[in-house]
Amino acid sequence: MGYSGFRVIKEALTGHKGWKPAWRDPEPQSAYDYIIIGGGGHGLATAYYLAKEFGKKRIAVLEKGWLGGGNVGRNTTIIRSNYLLDGNEPFYEYSMKLWEGLEQELNYNAMVSQRGILNLIHTDPQRDAFTRRGNAMILNGADAELLSVEQIKKEYPFLNFNDARFPIKGGLAQRRGGTVRHDAVAWGYARAADRLGVDLIQNCEVTGFRIENGVCKGVETSRGYIGANKVASCVAGSSPRVMSHAGIRLPIETTVMQAFVTEGLKPIMPGVITFGAGHFYCSQSDKGGLVFGGDPDGYNSYAQRGNLPTVEDVCESGMALIPALGRARMLRMWGGVMDMSMDGSPIIDKTEIGGLYFNGGWCYGGFKATPASGMCYAHLLATDTPHKYAAAYRFDRFRRGYVIDEKGMGPSPSLH
Numbered sequence: 001m002g003y004s005g006f007r008v009i010k011e012a013l014t015g016h017k018g019w020k021p022a023w024r025d026p027e028p029q030s031a032y033d034y035i036i037i038g039g040g041g042h043g044l045a046t047a048y049y050l051a052k053e054f055g056k057k058r059i060a061v062l063e064k065g066w067l068g069g070g071n072v073g074r075n076t077t078i079i080r081s082n083y084l085l086d087g088n089e090p091f092y093e094y095s096m097k098l099w100e101g102l103e104q105e106l107n108y109n110a111m112v113s114q115r116g117i118l119n120l121i122h123t124d125p126q127r128d129a130f131t132r133r134g135n136a137m138i139l140n141g142a143d144a145e146l147l148s149v150e151q152i153k154k155e156y157p158f159l160n161f162n163d164a165r166f167p168i169k170g171g172l173a174q175r176r177g178g179t180v181r182h183d184a185v186a187w188g189y190a191r192a193a194d195r196l197g198v199d200l201i202q203n204c205e206v207t208g209f210r211i212e213n214g215v216c217k218g219v220e221t222s223r224g225y226i227g228a229n230k231v232a233s234c235v236a237g238s239s240p241r242v243m244s245h246a247g248i249r250l251p252i253e254t255t256v257m258q259a260f261v262t263e264g265l266k267p268i269m270p271g272v273i274t275f276g277a278g279h280f281y282c283s284q285s286d287k288g289g290l291v292f293g294g295d296p297d298g299y300n301s302y303a304q305r306g307n308l309p310t311v312e313d314v315c316e317s318g319m320a321l322i323p324a325l326g327r328a329r330m331l332r333m334w335g336g337v338m339d340m341s342m343d344g345s346p347i348i349d350k351t352e353i354g355g356l357y358f359n360g361g362w363c364y365g366g367f368k369a370t371p372a373s374g375m376c377y378a379h380l381l382a383t384d385t386p387h388k389y390a391a392a393y394r395f396d397r398f399r400r401g402y403v404i405d406e407k408g409m410g411p412s413p414s415l416h
C-alpha cells in the first residue's frame, strides 16, 4: 500500500479500516544469502539498499527485540554534515544528500526538517578552529556560515550572551542541518525493505556464529540456527558483545548516552544549538518539548538507562547556556548504549573471518549517518569492495596509525 495525501483523506472518511501492517512478520527461513544482525537504522537501511540498489534477494534482518527499539529510537534526532577531516566530511555530506531525498525515496514521512544547526563559539581559538572546519565543509560541497553575535541574538535572544561564564562570541551555522523524526526512519526503511522482499525477523537474538575453516556459515539464534552466505553485524552498542561470539575483539567500548525532553512549550528554538564551552545541545521537537543531551555516562555499561549524576551534569551545562531552561519541567529521560570507537569514527569493513562483516563504532553520532552507512555497507556486502565514501572506515587504520580523530581526543571514548 502506497502512502499519499489522498490515502490519508480516504481513510479518514472511511473509519481508518483500510490500513495494513507496515511490514510482514515472517518466520525465519533455514538459510539466506545475506543476514544482517540488528534492526536499528543502519541494519534496516543496509537491507533496503542491498535489495534496492544492488538487486540482492534472500535477505533477512535479525533483531533481538523490536525494530527501532535501540539507539535509532533513542537519539536526539540531529542530522548535520559539519565535520573537518577528509575521512569524515565527504561521507557525512553524502548522508545529508541522501536525507534530502529520503522521504520521497521511501514513500514515508520521516519529518526531515532542515531547520539548521548552530555551533556556538566562546573563545578566539575556537573561532579559528570553526572557521577552518567551515572552510573544509565548503570545500566538500557542504554549506557553512560564520555568524556574528548580533546575528545569533536575532535568532536565539534567550541565550546567555554577556552575563555568562562563557560569553558567546559567534557561531558556525549549517542551515541544511536539522532534525529527523528518529523512529520514523526505522519504520520507513523497514517498510520499504519489506516491500522489496526482505524478511524482518523480530525477537530473534543472535547468540553465536557457526565458523568452519575460517569462514562464517551462519548464525545461532534464539529461534534456531540460520545459514547464510554473508553475515553482517550492525548492532551499535552491542558490537563488542556480539563480535566476541566470533572471537573478535574490537577497538570499541560501550557507554550509555542519555537524552532528555521537557514538557511542551511554545516555539522558542528555531534550530539546533550546541554549546561550545561544554557538552550540551538542544532543539525543540514539533510537539514543543526541548530535546537535549550532553556528556555520556562516565563508565562502560550495556544498561539502556541513565544515571542521576549525568542528569545533573547535563542540566548544569544547559543552564549555563540557557538560564530559562531552569523554568521548564523535565518530562522524560532515557539512555542508549553506544559503540564508542577509539578515535571517535566508525568502521565499515570485512573482518578476518570469511563472510563476516562489521559496521559499528558510531559513538553518539550515528543517526545522521544512517542513509550513507546503509548504502556503503550494502556496497561492501554486495561487491566486497569499500564504497568510495567509506574507504577510510577500515579496521587497519588503527594498525597503520591513520586514525580519524575528529575531536583530537585520542583513544579516550569517554571524551568523544
Ligand SMILES: Cc1cc2nc3c(=O)[nH]c(=O)nc-3n(C[C@H](O)[C@H](O)[C@H](O)COP(=O)(O)OP(=O)(O)OC[C@H]3O[C@@H](n4cnc5c(N)ncnc54)[C@H](O)[C@@H]3O)c2cc1C
Pocket: 037, 038, 039, 040, 041, 042, 043, 062, 063, 064, 065, 066, 067, 068, 069, 070, 071, 072, 073, 074, 075, 076, 077, 078, 079, 204, 205, 206, 207, 234, 235, 236, 237, 238, 242, 257, 258, 259, 293, 334, 335, 336, 337, 338, 362, 363, 364, 365, 366, 367, 368, 369
Ligand atoms: C541519547 C542518544 C542521543 C543520540 N543523539 C544523536 C544525534 O542527535 N544525532 C546522531 O547522529 N546520532 C545520535 N546518537 C547516536 C545514534 O543514535 C546511533 O549512533 C545510531 O542510532 C546507531 O545505529 P543503529 O540505529 O543501527 O543502532 P540501534 O538502533 O541501536 O540498532 C542496533 C540493533 O541491534 C540489536 N541487537 C543487539 N544485539 C543483538 C543480537 N545479539 N541479535 C540481534 N539483534 C541485536 C539491538 O536490539 C538494536 O535494535 C545518539 C545516541 C543516543 C543513545
